[in-house]
Amino acid sequence: AQQVHVYAAASLTDAMNALVSRYEKTHEDVDIVPVYASSSTVARQIANGAPADLYFSANEKWMNWLDEQGVALSERADLLNNRLALIAPKDSSIDSFTPDADHPLAARLDDGDRLAVGDPDHVPAGIYAGQSLRSLGEWEALAPRLARANDVRAALALVERGEAPLGIVYSTDAEASDDVKTLGYFPADSHKPITYPVALVGEHPDDAARAFRQWLAGSEAAGVFRRFGFQPAGTDDS
Amino acid sequence: MLELDVTRQLGDLTLAASLTAPEQGVTALFGESGSGKTSLLRLMAGLDRPDRGVIRLDGETLVDTGRGVWVPPHRRRLGVVFQEARLFPHYRVRGNLRYALHASMQGEFERIVALLGIGHLLDRMPGSLSGGEARRVSIGRALLSGPRLLLMDEPLTGLDGARKQELLDYIARLAREVEIPIIFVSHDTDELMAVATRLALVEQGRIIASGELDDMLARLDLSDQLGGFEASSRLHAVLGQPEPDHRLIRAQLADGQQLLLPADAGAPGEAIALRIRVRDVALALEAPRHTSFRNLLAATIEAHDAERERPTVELTLRIGSERLRSRVTRHAFDELGLCRGQAVVAMIRSVSLSTSGRAQRQDVMD
């Protein structure tokens, strides 16, 4: 079977796995090989010659970076959007609320408690979280109290385990876990839009990759993405 | 007193030994290479456990497999001189000597260091020592631990003659002055003759005989095992007056006959024992005149083994109530026409003093 290597952001893991098995059922001659890591890692691997047919990033920055490196990209499109969610352990006593100017986060953290986020220095989810906290005016107070994880799933785990009473992750991560509850969503305008661009990699992308890329942008895939909490681009079902 | 009755399987060899060593004196273990001497010492030291058996020291039970008694080596208070030096390479010589320095031996440090001739080595690391130097340090280390049982496994190999003699003297003196059993393994019969008071013969993992050295040496049934020892016999005497100008002293035997000995044999009036090798006793039918022999003793032939067809004949002579052994060629035996009951003159050229303070030394005595 023809292999198609899809290099995708780690946050897409569950959704992509579902999509791949669905696609392969109807396309038996194609073998989709998904490779997950943080968008940055994946981007650097592609820049260094990883045999990628498709790059599916969790933000535009790394897609742009890849472009700047001179990697041939084609049929680039923003496929998905995501939201930032404030989460707490399932058995948390904190009530649901939407973090905004009237509902400061800092007030809900006891002394010594930390807020779990992806590292705002480089983890995309953390970068968005940082933007939100800044625009909500809470950065100064909370920056020293962050538990910075090296990817968004590690931040999720900190909340799942109850190490941190609060955490900021993508809504998709929150939905994937049974051990956390979503207290609320950060206002979409408090951070740059969370966009997942996809592109074919290479001077001469092969047909199977092109076909899969087309299928990912289609409605069947959109349904799956939605089921995992993503918002297919252009829709707004929040 | 050390009492031991143990068995232990060593590969094909079954060690099954039973031994008693008095609280005073040196007990020699003698036997061919591989007979089990070191293995026995290891059991006494607590480095190996017997399969079955009992070891008691001064009434204290060190090991009793039946009753499950086991005193670990460090509580046995022994001094072991191993067949190899086993110095601690990371301590200087001084540190090795002080490692187990016992309070009671504090004052002895200087003396033992001088005795061993290792004063100039105290600040050296053991790695650079010569074979004999390392061995001396290891002897010193064992002595300075103030043991109540001293186990020495061929301790004097690699030492030069003068040093060896001094150490033999020291060990002999130690054995007389201090009440600790000393077990001494050596293949050197001269060494054993010099230092041992008792002898245990080891053969194939068994102690086939043990007892007072002199008694053992007199036993004809052990002559094969004792091949290495020069056969000898012992005479008792009381020292008389010295002859100052010749640095000699007279010694009187029980039957009144006299011998001339070196002046340092002891003090007038002292009772001593003399060891005389068979090959130092020649015979004559009558006292020869004008020879260099000083010591001529009238004796009677009590027994001989001329019926064994050998080139030499062993004779037992009677001097008063004591026995003296001699060996002559069959040629001489035949020509002199010797027979039992005959009166002869024993011509003795050199003697060993076995109870003097010093370990024994041979002296020309004619």
Add this chain to the structure above:
Amino acid sequence: MLELDVTRQLGDLTLAASLTAPEQGVTALFGESGSGKTSLLRLMAGLDRPDRGVIRLDGETLVDTGRGVWVPPHRRRLGVVFQEARLFPHYRVRGNLRYALHASMQGEFERIVALLGIGHLLDRMPGSLSGGEARRVSIGRALLSGPRLLLMDEPLTGLDGARKQELLDYIARLAREVEIPIIFVSHDTDELMAVATRLALVEQGRIIASGELDDMLARLDLSDQLGGFEASSRLHAVLGQPEPDHRLIRAQLADGQQLLLPADAGAPGEAIALRIRVRDVALALEAPRHTSFRNLLAATIEAHDAERERPTVELTLRIGSERLRSRVTRHAFDELGLCRGQAVVAMIRSVSLSTSGRAQRQDVMD
């Protein structure tokens, strides 16, 4: 032939030795502990480099610091018996013996194993061997490497008497049959007397004297250094007819006088050398009758040291063109009224045969 002239600093000791060993025979290194014997062997073996100096073997230069010549140890083809056994713990005894088995020694394997009495140990790992067993294997390993120079550092320590004698015999035979220099370190003078043809005295890193063993033993200026050796002298004789019933053989000295020796001294007509210890030579003014002495030699007193005030007197006797040394007490010397030029009878009790196939052995000869 081995020629060596080297210096090397060892801590405080300056090794500065010069030595020649002929291609045939055993050269003994004798000297007190720490005098530098092992260090010298290490230089010969190539385990240490001299600070300055030259070592040549059979004309080939092994080391020449001036010309920058250095033959590494593995190309020197030597056999070294170290002061410690140094067996390879991961090979069986057989593997150790075969490690450097030389083609020329292939046929010797069985013989050497039997000689060393290690046949039953071939399949054992060295870890469990007794001290003497390990030493024998290490001697075997060196012999089987078919060396062109044999360095033996106290090789026979820890061996029992019988085995030691057999090995001494073997080494003596080897030295006669094979043209390789053998350097033999030992503190045991009996051992050296038995096996060595040459003697080099080591003191404080220097070789203070070297030469034929008998010549060395005769040198009065070395009597302090040779204290450990029993003084002796040598007589030459030609064997005559055996006396079968007494298992004796007659030997004729140059001046026609005869001695009786053990029958195995050699074959009729063979020229032999006898070594006679001073303490085995007693004196008489006239030949005593009816004594067990078989060997009475007419002699003349050539020299004595009675002027030195000692309890014993050393005498040099003349027998034809040869010299024989004797030692008597001053008491006897005075009483017999001995003086230079006087005719005496030397009474010899036992002799050593030093040129026989076997290493020498003492025999009672009266």
Add this chain to the structure above:
Amino acid sequence: MLTPLESEALLISLRVAGVAVGAILVPGVAVAWLLARFEFPGKSLLDGLVHLPLVLPPVVVGYLLLVTLGRNGVIGQWLQAWFHFSLPFSWQGAALAGGVMAFPLLVRAVRLSLEAVDPGLEAAARTLGANRLRVLMTITLPLALPGIITGAVLAFARALSEFGATMTFASNIPGETRTLPLALYSLIQMPGSEAAAARLCAISIVVAMISLMASEALARRTRRRMAPRDR
């Protein structure tokens, strides 16, 4: 010379790695001794446990630490309740992660050199009246010293370079748990920070090299002191 960020990370790293090695040294040597000199039931199990951090990906180790020592972990709860002390998110936690990851290396190195100590010397010391502890302290450990130094430096280097377990268990908190590797990782992840990353990389290497060379010199000295005449 160093930027404030760099010196902060360096200091944290040194403290974390130093405390880590300090904390595991004695237990590490003790376990190595147990494994080298004794036979006991459960020895294989202990041996396996010791090596666990080596055979698992560091992130997993960090996760397991979180499960046991985290706020809701079996032991963590108890620590919290009795000492009001929690390890995650603290530099002590980072030190713990580093120590756990370094432990097998320490034990292995020490064990190898303990096994190389001539048991004949230990036997000699015992006959000289030294009990097992004194033999250990005066003979076995000093003779194994080069190996212990080696082990300690390996452990230090490993703790210094620890990333996955630290990140997972102690998080990447500037000024608290952001060690050199975490800072380095962050920089690598940020496009355009290559130069800064290279500087940090160089600093890590220099620190490690210094400790390695110091240990090498130390080990060589102890070895030379007790060298036999054959080198």
Add this chain to the structure above:
Amino acid sequence: MLTPLESEALLISLRVAGVAVGAILVPGVAVAWLLARFEFPGKSLLDGLVHLPLVLPPVVVGYLLLVTLGRNGVIGQWLQAWFHFSLPFSWQGAALAGGVMAFPLLVRAVRLSLEAVDPGLEAAARTLGANRLRVLMTITLPLALPGIITGAVLAFARALSEFGATMTFASNIPGETRTLPLALYSLIQMPGSEAAAARLCAISIVVAMISLMASEALARRTRRRMAPRDR
């Protein structure tokens, strides 16, 4: 018993770690020998280089590998041009990453046990006509065998658990470079996969324990064979 995913990851892991250890064994022993027995200029540098992978975070090592051996790397370009072979993103690359990370552990363990070999035995062998190489092969290495086994198993375990460098240099490609740790990491990243993750974790542990115990038994056997009478 094993799911296809698990057995796939297991097989890749075994192949990767096996090849890694196989590839570094000889050079590792050689370097250890050089470091243990010789003095030469640049020795400290070599020693430092050997330890580099130990003191750097694995991700950084992977990154450095990528920079040098990647498609645009100095050596990588050359490999590509002459052999049409590229290491990154292949299982050979994963093996390389594992080998590089395991190298210092191997060298250290081997070196420690080489240094414990009695030089007197080597000297004896030389006088018996063995040249340096024969001494090495017949005396030094066999006597250091327990340490070499230990080192090889440490290296194997380390390669088996390698994550950061592999991830960076060889990526996490199912069926090609997805080793046990990478698969385990992926599972941990997926909430709800705890059970599957625990299974993989157990598999990793079992594999590592088996190799550890086998090596332990081997090392013990060689040691016992040559044990002196004092234990």
